[in-house]
Amino acid sequence: MASQAGVSTRHLSFVETGRTAPSRAMVLHLAEHLDVPLRDRNTLLVAAGYAPVYREEPLVTQAMLDRVLRAHEPHPALVVDHRWRLVQANRAVEIFLDGVAPALLEPPVNMMRLGLHPDGFAPRLRNLPQVRAFLLPRLARQAARTGDPELHALHEELLAHGQPGDPPEPTDIALPIELTYRGAELTFVNTITTFGTAFDVALAEVAIETYLPADDETVAFLNSTPPAPSTPR
CATH class of the missing domain: 3.30.450.180 (Beta-Lactamase)
Structure with a gap:
């Protein structure tokens, strides 16, 4: 996963275990590589302390x-x-x-x-x-x-x-x-x-x-x- 996303394994491990809070850009970057549905990406953003970015009109x-x-x-x-x-x-x-x-x-x-x-x-x-x-x-x-x-x-x-x-x-x-x-x-x-x-x-x-x-x-x-x-x- 780290190789595919272009992220160091150490940083990804810290995000995974909660030792590092991911940035908004990192949440979206990892979600994109994991092919997470847009609705669930909004949920991830909220869980990480950010506002949702994908609208629903x-x-x-x-x-x-x-x-x-x-x-x-x-x-x-x-x-x-x-x-x-x-x-x-x-x-x-x-x-x-x-x-x-x-x-x-x-x-x-x-x-x-x-x-x-x-x-x-x-x-x-x-x-x-x-x-x-x-x-x-x-x-x-x-x-x-x-x-x-x-x-x-x-x-x-x-x-x-x-x-x-x-x-x-x-x-x-x-x-x-x-x-x-x-x-x-x-x-x-x-x-x-x-x-x-x-x-x-x-x-x-x-x-x-x-x-x-x-x-x-x-x-x-x-x-x-x-x-x-x-x-x-």
Whole structure:
């Protein structure tokens, strides 16, 4: 750690044992090398006797996310937090919400639950076994890595609706999301974007999931179908 951070082992040891009080710059320097989340960096600063430096401005963050999400239309795009809870979405996400049980749309909406629950859009997934086999192990690893009890509970809940099957064959460049929507058979590939240069606490804690058309038929459908008038937030 001392070598990576460019700090002497003696000084780092003194900071670690409390013999030396770290400067504000040193707290931020070590937190950066340890990849500490911004919210926790503020906590470290307060513990060291300094004021927090990373702001959290929900209205500013929401406005920027709105612009990003609208720019993705007509492709579905949504913002989720680290527990897969829906934060914001564009109008095209109606493709996934159509026909979902109202109880699953009560805030906070969880997109992992929405996709794998039998009352969600799982019945419209033409390749549900492959999607389940990919997402459930991913959720299990995330829960184990973070130790988050809510993620553990979500994983157990979704396992009750069906065990993951065999992993999908890596015969394509990406796992497709094959979805039926109002008589049309749509195919998407999913991308996840995070803000690597975020200095706002809330912005650093979310990711944007975008569903891009994987075939010409889906492109034609999205370009010919106007977005729904509104989407739950």
